[in-house]
Amino acid sequence: MTTTAPVIRRRMDPVYLWIIIPTLALFTLAITLPTVMGLFMSFTNSIGFGTWEFIGLNNYVAIFQDPAILQSYAFTFGFAIVTVLAVNVLAFLLALGLTARIRALTALRAIFVLPMVISGIVIAYVFNFLFSNSLPALGTALGIPWLSTSVLVNPDLAWVAIVIVTTWSAIPGTLLIYIAGLVTVPREVYEAADIDGATPLRRLTHITLPLVAGYVAINMILGVKNFLNAYEIIVGLTDGGPGTSTRSIAMTIFTGFSGGDYAFQMANAAIFFLIVVAITLVQLRFTQRGEKA
Template sequence: MSATSTLVTQGARPPKSTRRVEPIYYLFLLPSLVLFTLAITVPGVIGIFFSFTDSIGIGDWNFVGFTNYIALFSDPAILQSYLFTFGFAIATVIVVNIFAFLLAVGLTARIRFKTGLRTVFVIPMVISGIIIAYVFNFLFSNSLPALGTAWGIPWLQTSLLANPDLAWTAIVFVTAWQAIPGTMLIYIAGLLSIPGDVYEAADLDGASKPQQLFRITVPLVAGYVVINVILGFKGFLNAYDIIVGLTNGGPGTSTRSIAMTIIAGFNGGDYAYQMANATIFFLVAIVIALIQLSVTRGRSAL
């Protein structure tokens, strides 16, 4: 009996590996660490520091403590931007995941030209968001009203982007149009990882296609659903370019996101105030990231 077997038999743990990390690895890591520190960490710390001042971005400043943070929670414009951003993110996550999953199911089925169709559906993902926004801005402002007039549809005769109650639906539609391909690819990877024997056994048992979808496919890709939902929600909270190209936060401020509010404040002399807003938003992102880590870690443990 070997020494390792003897240790296991006696209930002791095998000795840990003594493998050491070569110093050269740290040398290769150093440039990235320096760039990350200078480009992200240092500006972030400076920004948090100035969130406790009355700075306008230049000139003299004074400490004001938590005044900026207290004012944030009573500012209707800030609360409106958070309400819109979270509502938009939730709605877009739902739309994106439903359509991406259905497309993934269709593009992994036994159909002709599925490889070519996958390429076609991925095209929106590689186009700049601002370009997509300007194209759809023209469609919503000109083409759709013309069709609404020709077909006699009153609510379609004016631009959706000019309607405070419906402008958000146009933003959700355009954002989903660009985001669906990336989410679809993750679902395709999940669907292709399911063994074919599972479906063959279900066919022998007489399970219909809808039954296989809801009782086999959906449970087996549940981990991918969780990942797509969390990553999508965190990404949509940073919505900026598509909203700028479609509505620029209008009508009024009805579609102004948190990112737009922060950037507009920087340009308008509210540097310290919006730095406090950015700090709060950063903490929200950290909470979401921690939830993502805990959920995905739990999934991997299963």
């Protein structure tokens, strides 16, 4: 590379500044500053306004002793893992079907992507009705005892309902990414595999999956991040119930604003933030390694 002196001395093109300064200013104002303020408040007993005083690490100590908080972490992580697996397996299988040579491909793709345009809270309320009224009616008619009361009020099964609804609404986004990935796989490699006599299963595990590994990673990272922040579908389905068995971390944090528990939940949010950053870093490392290999 040869760089001439005048180029080095020339100042940065002002267009770049015009692009970056408003974004930077907005990001700082809307995200960085509130984060720093929230972090600061987590060391106080503030309820968001009025007088407050420093209470050191008391909020953090209280979090680690609070079974309700720990339960919300256990629930949220368990939920995120199960859901991310369910979503990715189903979306991948659907994507295989929707990239195959079948009839009415466009119509089918449109149908499967439909849930994407419906907002989460609406989906949750519709399913809430199905779980509370339609399924119990079916259960009573068929004489199945566990189905005759709403699964949403069953402390052992409510989470399954949440996984089902979240999966249903999260599949389209994941599906689109997988379709995009699958169409990039060149036809020739399959033809070569056919000539070598590879079974469909071997084709899947030895050709398709390695070639779309990057897309799998993206879907996993986005999925984990989204499901850890689970909020509106749970609010619409169980509101954290029955009891506290389906309260997610995001829901507990949000009670801090309405419940006057601002500083404590800020501490909770800070811990949650660090955990999500750590998970994302680990996932990024894995994917980068995967792409190099």
